[in-house]
Structure formats: structure tokens, C-alpha cells
Amino acid sequence: MQHDRKTICQLLCAGAALSVAGPASAAFFDDSKAAIELRNFYMNRDFRGSESTQAKAEEWAQGFILKFESGYTEGPIGFGVDALGLLGVKLDSSPDRTGTGILQRDREAPNRAQDDYGSAGLTAKAKMSNTTLHVGTLQPVLPVIMRNDSRLLPNTYRGAWLQSKEIDGLTLDAGKLTDVSYRDSSDSEDMTAFNGGLRNITFGNKTTSDEFLFAGGRYQFTPELTGSYYYGGLDGIYDQHNFNVVHVLPIGDNQSFKTDLRYVRSTDDGGSNVDNNAFGALFTYKIGGHGFTGGYQKMSGETGFAYISGGDNSLINLLQINDFGNEDEKSWQVRYDYDFAAMGIPGLSLMTRYVTGDNVDRGAGLSEGKEWERNTDVAYVVQSGPLKNLGLKVRNATVRSNFGSDLDETRLILSYTMALW
Structure with missing residues (x-):
């Protein structure tokens, strides 16, 4: 150290x-x-x-x-x-x-x-102009490759990332990553596909890779409508095509309805059996400080969802513990958010959600896999005074499953960011 x-x-x-x-x-x-x-x-x-x-x-x-x-x-x-x-x-x-x-x-x-x-x-x-190239330590947040910042320290990658914003409303990205450093490690390692739960991904002679290529773009068609396509490929293990459309419909004063549709197609790249279709749809109605969300996610194909181990992914049901990306899994989400600024308490927020999944392929002769997870987050950020920007968050999760571990989890996070110059 x-x-x-x-x-x-x-x-x-x-x-x-x-x-x-x-x-x-x-x-x-x-x-x-x-x-x-x-x-x-x-x-x-x-x-x-x-x-x-x-x-x-x-x-x-x-x-x-x-x-x-x-x-x-x-x-x-x-x-x-x-x-x-x-x-x-x-x-x-x-x-x-x-x-x-x-x-x-x-x-x-x-x-x-x-x-x-x-x-x-x-x-x-x-x-x-409006085109940048970064080479070295990277923390991308793109649909096909996302850093994970859910613990004490974030994970990082190394590689090159070219981003262009030359056309108004259009962002283009392309790059190559060579290794990953996990959130609880000081080492850099070759990358592999996450295979927890019942994803049922099998690898051939190649289990890791030192080459992840990505390319794609995001375009804002109107102030209310945005679409994106991204490709991500872990050399010798899997290829992935990610599509996303988001539309926000203003309804009236302090009201809106948001539609978020996602589809991801993942296939093997010669060194695995990856074969997955992932569809997700989220619908959120906001009125004042309230947010009401409903969602549906479906996995199909011969395996569960593939993504780089150590990072996050773009599934709508990626929660505190699970992502409901097992083989053939279908899952439903209900969620409620409240921003207490509507009551005159800026900086205080509440989120609670529940996701239940079933139809998981547990293997021949076994009944379908079922699981559920419940999350509650309460967060407060001091808005003014000597403790401005001091944040406190309490996160609680409960998981029950007939094919994995039953878990109760609590996280308490105190954070403070100070500008040095």
C-alpha cells in the first residue's frame, strides 16, 4: 500500500x-x-x-x-x-x-x-473539436460495459475509449478494453463472463479474454425520445447487441409517463455456449414527488444473460443482489419512489421495490426455479451549511429462492466529497 x-x-x-x-x-x-x-x-x-x-x-x-x-x-x-x-x-x-x-x-x-x-x-x-480519446484507466457506463460502484470502491478497466459528439444530439462510442480490476481487488485481470445463479453458461478451452471491443451510439430524436444501439464482444467468449428506446411523455404540471424498452441479443464467439435473448420493459408514472414503476423482464435461449464479470449490466431488474438473468427466467417488478423535496425536505429520498421471478430452468426432472427480492433505500444528502454534500444511505434487501441462498442484507453508507481545487 x-x-x-x-x-x-x-x-x-x-x-x-x-x-x-x-x-x-x-x-x-x-x-x-x-x-x-x-x-x-x-x-x-x-x-x-x-x-x-x-x-x-x-x-x-x-x-x-x-x-x-x-x-x-x-x-x-x-x-x-x-x-x-x-x-x-x-x-x-x-x-x-x-x-x-x-x-x-x-x-x-x-x-x-x-x-x-x-x-x-x-x-x-x-x-x-467535440471528439475525445481516453487511454488508460477507464470507468465506462455504457449499455454493454458498465463499471460497478455498489461497494466501498468502484471497479475499473484499462483500455482505449473514443467518444464523438460532433452531431447535435448524437453520441458515438468505440473502444477496446484489455483487463479489469474488481471492486475488492488491487490486481488487474483478464475478463470473463459472469456465470452465477443458473445462467448455465459453459466455456470451452477459453475461459478468459484480454480483448473486449465495443461500439455504438445514442441519439436524441426529440426532447422526449431517445434511442441507442451498442455492440459489445468479449473475444472468443460472446458477442452482444444491445437496443434501447426511452420515451418521456409530459402529461401536465409535475406529471410524466416514461417508457423504457430494452432488447439484448447475446451469442457465443466460439468459446462458450452463450445464447440469450433478454427483453425488458419499464413504465414509470411521476406526479409531484411520487414515482410509480412497473416492469417486465424475460430471458429466452439456451443460457442466461451474459456480461463482463465484476461490472454491472443493463437489465431492468438489476437490483441490490440479483439481476433475474437466469436461463428462461421471467420476472416482474413494482417500484415506488418519493422525493421529499415535494414536502419541503430537499435531499431526502425513498425507494422501495419488489421483483419476483419464475420459470428458471433448473435442469431435467426438476421443478421450475422461483425467487424474489425486496429492496428499500432511504437516502439523505445535506443541502447547506458546514456539512453540505454529506450523504447517508441505508439499503436493505431480502432474497428468497428455491435454487439459491436465502439472504437478508443491510448496507449503511456514509459519504462526503470534498473539492481540493
């Missing part, structure tokens, strides 16, 4: 040195910014008397997320640099309570959590 902390400082110093290299670099310095997020994370997952010898996973940790973003040098092509430093520190854990995903396990004693872990990343960037 001493090396990681030193590397973070070196990255920031390098950026500062470049920023004052000459008059042409004035914008590099003037537009640069740096911030640190302090994230205190407690998590308790009760396995509800499962056959596992571990009764629960319970850990507490402090995270530090340091971000530096430079501006661009002046000229037809502007150059810049970004830096990211991640550090997680153990506050409480024990060998019988590890496995929450917020701390890295010790390599020599996997049932113990390390006292601390972290990483540092540097990203070179160039900009011409």
Missing part, C-alpha cells in the same frame, strides 16, 4: 507539472479539478441458515477515492491527463465474517481480509 499511495501522489504531481509547462497549457491548469470522496461502508449479509458453514458476512471499512481531471492544452488537438487513486482500509472483519465484497481477501489466508488495499490509475486524453 505504501507503493500505491506514492504512485497516487506522483500522478497528481505529474499532472501539475504538465499544466505549467508553458503558456499553451494555460487551459490545462485553469480547467483542472481534483476531489476526494470519503466513503464509510458497513455491510451485513445474513445467510438465513443456509447449508454454508458461514452464517453471515459482516464487515466495516473506510474508502478514499481521489480523482484528478486536467483541462486540455490549447491548439487544434488538446492533450490532458486524469488520475484516479483508490484506497480501502479495514475497520472491522474476522475470518468467519469475510466475503462482503468491500475488502480484499488475503492471498495467503483467503478467509481473512487484508488490512488495506488499493490501486492507482492514469489516463491520457486528447480532444479535437
Whole structure:
């Protein structure tokens, strides 16, 4: 960890040195910014008397997320640099309570959590007109490749990402990723497809890959209508085509109806049996501070949904614990949101939802798999005063299943972001 902390400082110093290299670099310095997020994370997952010898996973940790973003040098092509430093520190854990995903396990004693872990990343960037190229550490949030930021530290990728916004309303993306760093690890690894639950994905001779290619775009046809298509392919394992249409219909004062339709086609790329169609539809009616949502998700094909292990995905029923992406699974969602700003309490919000799934293929001779999950989030962000931007979130989840573990889970997250300049 001493090396990681030193590397973070070196990255920031390098950026500062470049920023004052000459008059042409004035914008590099003037537009640069740096911030640190302090994230205190407690998590308790009760396995509800499962056959596992571990009764629960319970850990507490402090995270530090340091971000530096430079501006661009002046000229037809502007150059810049970004830096990211991640550090997680153990506050409480024990060998019988590890496995929450917020701390890295010790390599020599996997049932113990390390006292601390972290990483540092540097990203070179160039900009011409409204087109940018980033090379190095990346945290994409695209339909076919999404970072995961649901624990103490986010996961990261390494590669190159080209994004163009030359045409009004149109965003084009293309890139290549070479490896992934998981949210509870300081190592970089080759990528693979997530295969938890009953996805029933099998691999051939190739289980990992060092090449993920992506390309696609998003176009805003009107202020109310947006559509996107993205391709993502993990070399030798799977190919994926992702379609999405979102329409927001204004109904009247403080009222709207949102339709979100998603379809994803995934096939094998020679090294697996991936074969999945994923359809999802979400409908949300908002009035004042209230939001009422209903959704339906259906899996079909020979396997469940495929995506890069360690990240998130674009399924509408991706929840706190499950995503209901098992083979042949059908799932329904009901959700309620409330923004207490409508009652004069800005910064306070509530979300509660329930998803039930069935028709999961458990294998020949077995009854269909069924599961459900219930989530409740309560969050508050201080709006003014000396504690402005201090956030507190309580997340609770309950899972019941006839093919997986029954779980009760609570997460308590305290966060504060402070601008350094």
C-alpha cells in the first residue's frame, strides 16, 4: 500500500507539472479539478441458515477515492491527463465474517481480509473539436460495459475509449478494453463472463479474454425520445447487441409517463455456449414527488444473460443482489419512489421495490426455479451549511429462492466529497 499511495501522489504531481509547462497549457491548469470522496461502508449479509458453514458476512471499512481531471492544452488537438487513486482500509472483519465484497481477501489466508488495499490509475486524453480519446484507466457506463460502484470502491478497466459528439444530439462510442480490476481487488485481470445463479453458461478451452471491443451510439430524436444501439464482444467468449428506446411523455404540471424498452441479443464467439435473448420493459408514472414503476423482464435461449464479470449490466431488474438473468427466467417488478423535496425536505429520498421471478430452468426432472427480492433505500444528502454534500444511505434487501441462498442484507453508507481545487 505504501507503493500505491506514492504512485497516487506522483500522478497528481505529474499532472501539475504538465499544466505549467508553458503558456499553451494555460487551459490545462485553469480547467483542472481534483476531489476526494470519503466513503464509510458497513455491510451485513445474513445467510438465513443456509447449508454454508458461514452464517453471515459482516464487515466495516473506510474508502478514499481521489480523482484528478486536467483541462486540455490549447491548439487544434488538446492533450490532458486524469488520475484516479483508490484506497480501502479495514475497520472491522474476522475470518468467519469475510466475503462482503468491500475488502480484499488475503492471498495467503483467503478467509481473512487484508488490512488495506488499493490501486492507482492514469489516463491520457486528447480532444479535437467535440471528439475525445481516453487511454488508460477507464470507468465506462455504457449499455454493454458498465463499471460497478455498489461497494466501498468502484471497479475499473484499462483500455482505449473514443467518444464523438460532433452531431447535435448524437453520441458515438468505440473502444477496446484489455483487463479489469474488481471492486475488492488491487490486481488487474483478464475478463470473463459472469456465470452465477443458473445462467448455465459453459466455456470451452477459453475461459478468459484480454480483448473486449465495443461500439455504438445514442441519439436524441426529440426532447422526449431517445434511442441507442451498442455492440459489445468479449473475444472468443460472446458477442452482444444491445437496443434501447426511452420515451418521456409530459402529461401536465409535475406529471410524466416514461417508457423504457430494452432488447439484448447475446451469442457465443466460439468459446462458450452463450445464447440469450433478454427483453425488458419499464413504465414509470411521476406526479409531484411520487414515482410509480412497473416492469417486465424475460430471458429466452439456451443460457442466461451474459456480461463482463465484476461490472454491472443493463437489465431492468438489476437490483441490490440479483439481476433475474437466469436461463428462461421471467420476472416482474413494482417500484415506488418519493422525493421529499415535494414536502419541503430537499435531499431526502425513498425507494422501495419488489421483483419476483419464475420459470428458471433448473435442469431435467426438476421443478421450475422461483425467487424474489425486496429492496428499500432511504437516502439523505445535506443541502447547506458546514456539512453540505454529506450523504447517508441505508439499503436493505431480502432474497428468497428455491435454487439459491436465502439472504437478508443491510448496507449503511456514509459519504462526503470534498473539492481540493
